[in-house]
Amino acid sequence: MPDLRPFIAGLPKAELHVHHIGSASPRIVAELAARHPDSKVPADPSALADYFTFTDFAHFIEVYLSVVDLIRTPEDVRLLTFEVARDMARQNIRYAELTVTPFSSTRRGIDEKAFMAAIEDARKAAEDELGVVLRWCFDIPGEAGLEAAEETARLAVDLRPEGLVSFGLGGPEIGVPRPQFKPYFDRAIDAGLHSVPHAGETTGPQTVWDALTELRAERIGHGTSSVRDPELLAHLAEHRIPLEVCPTSNIATRAVADLDRHPIREMVAAGVPVTVNSDDPPMFGTDLNTEYAVAARLLELDERGVAGLAKNAVEASFLDPAGKERIAAEIDAYTAAWLAR
Numbered sequence: 001m002p003d004l005r006p007f008i009a010g011l012p013k014a015e016l017h018v019h020h021i022g023s024a025s026p027r028i029v030a031e032l033a034a035r036h037p038d039s040k041v042p043a044d045p046s047a048l049a050d051y052f053t054f055t056d057f058a059h060f061i062e063v064y065l066s067v068v069d070l071i072r073t074p075e076d077v078r079l080l081t082f083e084v085a086r087d088m089a090r091q092n093i094r095y096a097e098l099t100v101t102p103f104s105s106t107r108r109g110i111d112e113k114a115f116m117a118a119i120e121d122a123r124k125a126a127e128d129e130l131g132v133v134l135r136w137c138f139d140i141p142g143e144a145g146l147e148a149a150e151e152t153a154r155l156a157v158d159l160r161p162e163g164l165v166s167f168g169l170g171g172p173e174i175g176v177p178r179p180q181f182k183p184y185f186d187r188a189i190d191a192g193l194h195s196v197p198h199a200g201e202t203t204g205p206q207t208v209w210d211a212l213t214e215l216r217a218e219r220i221g222h223g224t225s226s227v228r229d230p231e232l233l234a235h236l237a238e239h240r241i242p243l244e245v246c247p248t249s250n251i252a253t254r255a256v257a258d259l260d261r262h263p264i265r266e267m268v269a270a271g272v273p274v275t276v277n278s279d280d281p282p283m284f285g286t287d288l289n290t291e292y293a294v295a296a297r298l299l300e301l302d303e304r305g306v307a308g309l310a311k312n313a314v315e316a317s318f319l320d321p322a323g324k325e326r327i328a329a330e331i332d333a334y335t336a337a338w339l340a341r
């Protein structure tokens with residue numbers, strides 16, 4: 001197999017499943033830590049590299065929460081958002097739907113209107129200065145229950161920032177049944193937002209069915225266990241419901257035991273639209289380019305196949321038709337020029 005990494009690095013890409021705070025790279029965390037010297041997080045990037053070396057999933061949660069603790073003011077929110085876009089631009093990501101959990105910030109006392117203004121200001125600057133188009137998915141942190149669901153739905157519907165396109169549900173799945181969130185998804189969908197809950201990551205295919213029937217999911221975050229239910233795979237394929245696959249994340253969270261046995265092959269073989277994503281990239285020691293390389297290896301793709309994966313993400317996005325066409329054309333032009341070298 002040829003090394004596809006140089007091709008992937010330059011390929012224009014869209015990302016549909018990536019978390020806001022989970023995208024804070026050591027560089028960004030160092031900047032935030034320097035703003036808050038009382039934090040236990042080191043502000044020195046070389047010390048941070050060690051800090052970011054995860055020993056297990058509990059350690060990941062600990063680091064994640066210590067980064068949450070660094071987001072204390074609207075200026076922190078603005079800095080994080082813009083710097084995440086800068087990391088995306090370096091990977092030639094042209095468009096991303098960033099999953100934002102406003103409840104984590106408003107609960108900590110950040111003014112809700114100031115929070116919205118901060119992400120919107122960063123979004124516009126990212127588009128103007130970096131050429132990265134950002135849209136938001138506001139997600140319910142499932143572990144925080146119905147209070148968080150109520151607050152997230154209210155923020156999404158009443159304060160709806162211009163860049164908001166979808167409504168999600170994250171956090172643990174075990175012990176957090178999807179159907180209880182139906183009223184909140186109904187409100188968001190009635191307000192014109194798309195439904196994109198996480199499901200079938202650490203629980204079985206019934207969770208994916210619940211997401212489809214109760215939460216009216218248009219895409220599924222992960223959906224890893226769908227491959228255990230042929231009827232579900234057929235349903236996803238027939239209704240063109242994309243899965244947001246995050247291979248390295250699935251290994252880090254032990255949703256999948258080993259990368260070589262990742263079910264992405266079965267998903268593709270069943271005709272399900274598959275997109276490749278990075279989830280919480282620095283925290284899982286990855287980035288979108290690495291995830292594309294992993295998918296290319298597992299699916300035995302050549303350059304055209306990888307370009308096809310990139311176009312799947314554009315097609316499955318909630319970008320307007322003109323925007324989709326622009327990025328798809330860029331992917332085609334890049335691929336044609338690469339193959340004609």
Ligand SMILES: [Zn+2]
Pocket residue numbers: 017019170198221279
């Ligand atoms: Zn996720």
